[in-house]
Amino acid sequence: MKFITAIIFTIVFSFSIFAQSAMETLATFSGRSLTAQDVSPEIADAWLKLPSNLAKLRKSLLEQHIEKVLLEVEADKQNVTVGKLLETEVSAKVPNPPDEEIKKIYEANRIQLGNPTFEKVRPQILFFLRQAPEKKVYEKYIESLRSKYKIVPVKDVNTNNLIVGDVLAIVDSRNITYADFIKENGLVLYEFEANAFDAMKRSLEQVVDAALYSAEAQSLGISTTTYISREITDKLKDYSDDEIESLGAELRKNLYPKYRVRYFLNEPKPFIQNISTDDDPSLGNENAKVTVVMFTDFQCPACSGFYPVIKNVIAEYGDNIRLVVRDFPLVNTHENAFQSAIAANAANKQGKFFEYKELLYKNQKSLDTESLIKYAGEIGLNVKKFENDLNDEKFADEVRKDMADGKSYGVRGTPSIFVNGYKLRSLSAKGLRQAIEKSLK
DSSP: OOBOOOOOOOOOOOOOOOOOOOOOOEEEEEEEEEEEGGGHHHHHHHTTTTHHHHHHHHHHHHHHHHHHHHHHHHHHHHHHHHHHHHHHHHHHGSOOOHHHHHHHHHHHTTTTTTOOHHHHHHHHHHHHHHHHHHHHHHHHHHHHHHHHHEEESOOOTTTTOOOOTTTTEEEEEEEEEEHHHHHHHHHHHHHHHHHHHHHEEEEHHHHHHHHHHHHHHHHHOOOOHHHHHHHGGGSSOOOOOOHHHHHHHHHHHHHHTTOOHHHEEEEOOOBBBOOOOOTEEEOOOTTTEEEEEEEEOOHHHHHHHHHHHHHHHHHHGGGGGEEEEHHHHHHOTTTTTHHHHHHHHHHHHHOOHHHHHHHHTTTTTSHHHHHHHHHHTTTTHHHHHHHHHTTOOOOHHOOOHHHHHHHHTTTTOOOEETTTTTEOSSOOOOHHHHHHHHHHH
C-alpha cells in the first residue's frame, strides 16, 4: 500500500485555548488599528468565543469517541461488526413508515425535486423519515452500553500541553489516548478553528480594501466608484470569480506596501494526514512532489463541476503533480452511485478509467445498469468482460474499502480533496493552487 509523504501529528497537537480580547489589534494600515469591533457583530462574536467553543467541541467529540469505543467493545463481545450490531440493535427496531406517508412527502416536494418518479426518490424520502426515530433508538442503546461497561475519565481533553500518549478515558479496559482522539477528530477541530480564522480574515480584508480604495481614489482626485471601475470592473473579460480575485490581488500587491498593511491573525496549523493512494487510478508521475487525492461520487454534481478545475490546475504544474481518484459514493442520497463506482473500477481493469469517468460525470441522470454498459461500449471496452466485472464482488469490496478509508480521514461528503495530506477547504482554483504551492515549498 502506498502513502503520500506527509507529517501526521507528532508529539503535541495544540489548539487555541486562551481567551481573545475585543481590543486586540488584528490588522493595521496607515497608522490605524483594526480590532474585532471593526467587523460585523456575528463575525466578531464567533471570533471572540472561538476558544470556549473549541473547548465545548472537544468535550463533545470525546463523548462521541467514547460511544464509538462502546460499540466496538460490544461488537467484539458478540463477534460481529459494528455495522451489523447497529443494524440489529437500531435499524431493525425502527419500522418503516407507511407508503401513504412517504407519498405525501413526495407529492409535497415533487416539483422542487424536478418531478422524478416516486420509485426513484422513495429511498431518499425513507432515509429522511427514519432519521429521527433511529436517532432516538440509537441514543437509548448507547445509554444501555454506558450502564453495561465501566467508563473512567482520566485527563480533561482541554488540558494544556497534552501529548499523544496521554490517556483521556478508559472504556472497559480500553484506553482512549490523545493520539487516538486527534486521529479521529483532528480534522474536525482544525476546520472549526480555520473557518473562524477565514471569516475574520475576509472581514478584515474587506474593511482594509474599502479604506484603501477610498484613500487611493481621493489621492487621484476621483470617486471611489470610478477608481474601482478603472482598476477592476473595466478590466473584466469573463467576469469569473477567479478573474475578479486575480485583479483584486494585483491591486493589493501595489496598495498594501504603500499603506503599510499588516495582519496579526495567527493562522491555525494545518492538520496533515497520511492519505493512502492504495492501488487506485492515477494520472501523472508516481514520484511527483505533490499528490492530489480526490474522493468522488459519480452521481455528485459538485464532483462533475469541480473535476475540470482540478484538471486545469494540475496541468499547470506538469510532472510535479499526481492525481489519484478514490471512491466515496453517497449511498443514502444517490441510488446509482455505488454501482457507478463499481463500473468505473471495471473500466479501470481495461485501462480506461478516466475516459469512462468523464462519461459518468457528463451523464449523471442516466447511471442505471443499462446505461453503464452502453457507456462501456462507447469508449471501446470489451462489453462482455465489463458486464462480468460489474457483478464481481471484488470490485464492490474495493469501493467499500475506499469508503472506509475516506471515513477514517474525515470524509463526510464529496468532492473531498487532499493535497499531500491536507484537506482542501476551498473548492476553487485559487484554493487548490495555494495548497499545491505550499506543498511544493
